[in-house]
Amino acid sequence: MSRGIRIDTPYLIRVDLTQGELSTDGGPPSPLTEEVRLPGQRSRGTLRFASGWLVVDRSRSTQGDLFLRYHAGTVEISDSLSLLCPQPTADDVAALTLLSSCLGLRPGPDRTHLRDIRRLPCLSVARIAADGSSVVRQDLSILTADGRKRGSSRTVGVDELLRRLLADIPSPTLVAASGGLASRALRTLLGADALVGSAQLTGPVSIRIPEPTGVVPQPIPVYFDQLRTTRVWPPLGNRHLGTAAILSVSSLTGANAVVAGHHLRLLLGTGPEECQGVAGPLTRLTSERLGTRTEWRLPWRRREHNHDHGSSPAERGQLPPWLSDDGRREIHTLNLANRAAWADWFRDVPPRTARVLWALTDPALAWLWDLSHEMAVPLHLPGGTPEALSALLHLPVRARGQVVGGRFLDAPILRRLAPDALYYADGAHRHRIAAATWVTQAAQTIREVAHDGSFARLGLIKPAEVTRILDNPFLRVEYAPALRQMTEADQWLTNLGGRR
Amino acid sequence: MTASTPKHPNASQPLTGRVTWALSPSVRLTPLPFGGQVLVELPTLTCHELLDEAARLLTLPVGTPVSLGAPEREFLTIAASAGWIVDVSYATDPVVALADRR
Numbered sequence: 001m002s003r004g005i006r007i008d009t010p011y012l013i014r015v016d017l018t019q020g021e022l023s024t025d026g027g028p029p030s031p032l033t034e035e036v037r038l039p040g041q042r043s044r045g046t047l048r049f050a051s052g053w054l055v056v057d058r059s060r061s062t063q064g065d066l067f068l069r070y071h072a073g074t075v076e077i078s079d080s081l082s083l084l085c086p087q088p089t090a091d092d093v094a095a096l097t098l099l100s101s102c103l104g105l106r107p108g109p110d111r112t113h114l115r116d117i118r119r120l121p122c123l124s125v126a127r128i129a130a131d132g133s134s135v136v137r138q139d140l141s142i143l144t145a146d147g148r149k150r151g152s153s154r155t156v157g158v159d160e161l162l163r164r165l166l167a168d169i170p171s172p173t174l175v176a177a178s179g180g181l182a183s184r185a186l187r188t189l190l191g192a193d194a195l196v197g198s199a200q201l202t203g204p205v206s207i208r209i210p211e212p213t214g215v216v217p218q219p220i221p222v223y224f225d226q227l228r229t230t231r232v233w234p235p236l237g238n239r240h241l242g243t244a245a246i247l248s249v250s251s252l253t254g255a256n257a258v259v260a261g262h263h264l265r266l267l268l269g270t271g272p273e274e275c276q277g278v279a280g281p282l283t284r285l286t287s288e289r290l291g292t293r294t295e296w297r298l299p300w301r302r303r304e305h306n307h308d309h310g311s312s313p314a315e316r317g318q319l320p321p322w323l324s325d326d327g328r329r330e331i332h333t334l335n336l337a338n339r340a341a342w343a344d345w346f347r348d349v350p351p352r353t354a355r356v357l358w359a360l361t362d363p364a365l366a367w368l369w370d371l372s373h374e375m376a377v378p379l380h381l382p383g384g385t386p387e388a389l390s391a392l393l394h395l396p397v398r399a400r401g402q403v404v405g406g407r408f409l410d411a412p413i414l415r416r417l418a419p420d421a422l423y424y425a426d427g428a429h430r431h432r433i434a435a436a437t438w439v440t441q442a443a444q445t446i447r448e449v450a451h452d453g454s455f456a457r458l459g460l461i462k463p464a465e466v467t468r469i470l471d472n473p474f475l476r477v478e479y480a481p482a483l484r485q486m487t488e489a490d491q492w493l494t495n496l497g498g499r500r
Numbered sequence: 501m502t503a504s505t506p507k508h509p510n511a512s513q514p515l516t517g518r519v520t521w522a523l524s525p526s527v528r529l530t531p532l533p534f535g536g537q538v539l540v541e542l543p544t545l546t547c548h549e550l551l552d553e554a555a556r557l558l559t560l561p562v563g564t565p566v567s568l569g570a571p572e573r574e575f576l577t578i579a580a581s582a583g584w585i586v587d588v589s590y591a592t593d594p595v596v597a598l599a600d601r602r
Contacts, residue, residue: 436534473535474549 010080010373011039013047017130018073020049038066040079045120047077056126059139063384065366066120067112070132080370082232085114090496092116095458098234098493100331100338102485103320107363108341110136113234121361138345143353143390158268158399158413161391162189165382166259174255174377176246178430181410182261184418186382195255199242231496233367234489239431240364243379247368250377258372263359263383267392268411270402273351320479322450322469327460353393360384435480443470446487453490461486519564520589521576527584529555539584562588 014023021029022036032054036047045058045066054075058066067084069076078084085092094115097107110118110126120126120136123143128134166173166189173190177183177198187196243260250258319328346354365381372379382388401410409415439446450456450466469475469483476483523529528540529550537555539548550558554575560566568576579585 440534472551473532474551477532477534477536 009040010078010083010370012076012078012083013038015047015049015054015075015077016073017054017075017128022047038077038079040064052130054128056120056128057139058120058122058124058126060142060386062122062142062360062386062389063365063381064122064369065363068118068120068126068128068134069116070118070128070134071116073130073132075128080373081112081114081117081366082370082374085117085232088114088232088496090454090493093493093496095454095460095493096330096334098489099327099455099460099486100334101236101363102489103331103482105331105335106338106342108338109138109345109361110341111338112363114232119363119366123357123360138349138357140349140353140357142386143393158392158395158411159189159417161388162382162413165385165388166190166380169259169380170256170378172253172255174246174250174253174258176243176258176260178242178261179421180261180265181414181418181421182264182383184421185264185414186259186261188417190259194259195253197246197249197253197258199245233370234492236364236367236485236489240362240368241431241434243368244371247371247375247377247379251375255377257378257380259380259382260368261383262365262381263356265401265410265414266359267356267383267388268395268400268414269408270397270400271352271355274397274402320469320482322461322463322465324459324462327455330460356389356393360389432481435484436477439470439476439480439483442484442487443476446470446483449487449490453487454493455486455490514567514569515573516565516567519560519562519566520587521558521580521585522562522588523558524584524586529559531555541583558585 012025014029015021015032016023016029019029020032022032023029032047032049038045038047044061045056048055048057056066056068056077064079067078067081069084076084092114094111094113097111098113101107101113107113109121109124112119118134118136121138123138123140124136125139126134126136166186171193172195173193174195174197175183175187175190177187177196179198187194240262243258243262247258319331323331346357349357368379383392399411399413401408401414403409414421447463447467447470450461451463455461456463466483469479526542528542530538530540532538535552537550537552539550539555539558540546541548557572557575558579576585580587
């Protein structure tokens with residue numbers, strides 16, 4: 001903002017549902033008679049008041065979240081959680097939702113970790129009545145309608161499309177490089193002027209400055225426990241930590257924008273259900289659906305060892321063993337409800353679109369947007385703009401990554417742009433290694449928090465089980481991400497203060 | 501496999517004796533970066549996860565004095581029947597060792 005760059009400032013709008021009046025920060029209320037466009041590029045949406053319902057229409061925005069709070073006939077709408085709830089106490093936090101998101105279970109589409117605040121994800125429409133009852137539904141009309149009309153895969157090449165998207169970003173741009181393929185491709189596209197920041201999840205952030213400026217590259221130490229984050233966001237050590245660290249040091253480098261390659265590889269990939277059609281011989285060889293895993297073992301070994309190693313316990317639908325009976329029951333119930341809500345959200349959505357939408361509606365991305373507001377540096381995710389989405393979703397399979405001869409080959413464009421990228425499974429893999437390192441070093445802290453933390457006082461976890469897991473190296477590594485997130489969220493919750 | 505340790509009437513009592521076993525040449529032990537070891541059976545490429553204590557028990561040098569409780573003995577029995585360790589008791593018996601060398 002200080003450098004004269006347009007950055008969407010966060011806003012807070014109050015709508016009186018009984019009177020049908022709208023007021024912004026400190027302004028006088030004005031009647032809401034016609035459609036109002038919400039400010040901001042990313043949180044684009046409209047407000048409409050129709051027959052007693054307030055309709056918040058976000059069906060034309062593909063990024064960012066809106067947060068709503070209903071209180072006594074008034075709805076407060078903001079695109080920044082820290083503006084809506086600047087000083088939360090432990091009583092405002094839905095501890096069960098917080099704990100379940102630490103275990104890798106995503107809260108329902110309209111839930112946040114704060115009890116009174118509802119989330120309105122991208123590509124959705126909400127209708128709120130004066131008594132506070134509300135309905136939130138997804139609306140994907142923009143993707144299907146626009147994508148089919150444009151047919152951009154034939155008219156515009158993928159690299160041309162990406163170039164066009166990156167052209168609007170003010171320079172110098174800082175690329176949040178993870179070491180993965182998408183960010184390496186973005187570096188190539190942005191050319192030599194771009195700054196490159198890479199965050200080792202266990203160490204300092206290093207920012208590489210291009211040669212002509214003559215500045216010696218120097219690592220900037222940012223440790224994740226000191227990461228400047230707003231009070232309202234729990235420090236969930238998830239896969240967006242690297243981008244968050246780079247955002248928080250971006251002001252030191254004079255960068256005017258941060259670009260991250262989230263979703264790009266996913267958008268340019270192929271799902272198992274599409275491989276079925278192209279992989280012909282493979283399906284005939286194995287007679288199994290691709291994407292399923294079976295471990296073939298000798299019959300007498302099969303019983304003792306039949307889980308698949310590729311996915312985390314949460315993905316397999318298992319809860320970690322350290323939950324108490326009450327905690328397990330409550331989290332199981334909550335998760336059933338959330339999964340039903342998401343299943344409803346993605347009903348009749350093609351699998352590929354659903355996978356991309358699942359990544360775009362990640363609640364942790366909202367934390368990145370809030371952080372970018374706070375640091376006054378705009379964040380760009382080129383894979384997430386409406387133009388990119390509708391074009392990339394309709395790319396033919398041959399232009400995307402696919403399974404060739406049993407191996408996954410990345411999309412031709414990514415391989416052309418980033419021939420020297422190191423292969424990583426994905427951000428979740430790096431995050432897992434970082435978590436294992438952290439848990440091995442901080443075992444004592446974890447033990448203390450498990451015995452005397454907020455979750456333990458609520459009776460949700462069994463400390464003895466945590467100790468047992470910490471003592472076994474295999475279990476410790478298996479549950480490392482969940483242990484780390486739980487410990488850090490617990491400390492955050494304890495520091496909030498309040499009645500609990 | 502605990503050949504040199506005489507059978508004791510009370511199984512819960514720890515038995516003292518010397519190590520008479522060695523890791524079989526058909527298995528490999530690999531330490532993992534965050535603790536624990538993986539034992540691979542080379543003929544079948546079957547992997548087993550071993551805690552550090554278990555792996556240490558398997559790789560003790562032959563002839564080391566050991567005290568074995570019931571869980572250790574049970575584990576060694578399993579390891580012997582799975583073929584992870586082989587009996588090298590002749591190496592600790594001077595007469596057999598001498599005869600072998602001739």
